[in-house]
Amino acid sequence: MQQSIEIDEKIFQDAVKFYGTVFNIPPLASKIYAYLNFDFDKVGITFDEFVEVFSASKSSVSTSISLLLNAQLIVDHNKMDVRKRYFFINDEYRKIRFEKIVQKMQDELRLIDDLSKFKKGKENDYDEKMEVYISLLNKSITNIQESLNKL
Incomplete structure (x- = not known):
């Protein structure tokens, strides 16, 4: 699987550091949140893409996503006729x-x-x-x- 969005590595690293500090979240959660900021077209990012892009275990990604959902930093959505959940930045x-x-x-x-x-x-x-x-x-x-x- 390839990344579905294009990111700038420097901006991404700056965002990871910033969001980790501001929201007081662990590194992987901060990476996921920073990554979602590059989803300008709001196509959504799947769980599997996070696992692959960050070379993280499913358990770690799941824990980080749950933390971000509970903090209302992100939202999830199931697209019609697709079993996968897609994650987005919570605009609210x-x-x-x-x-x-x-x-x-x-x-x-x-x-x-x-x-x-x-x-x-x-x-x-x-x-x-x-x-x-x-x-x-x-x-x-x-x-x-x-x-x-x-x-």
């Missing part, structure tokens, strides 16, 4: 990723508020840097949400 993941970032910032704001209320009971010290940080979080949340609405 960028939106999902930023929704998670907003949620974490909102959680942090709630925690800061709780700590601030607790601290006020102990002393009356105004923390200007914390106010700047809270403002930054609020502005970032608003900015990201406005951009997400455009997606």
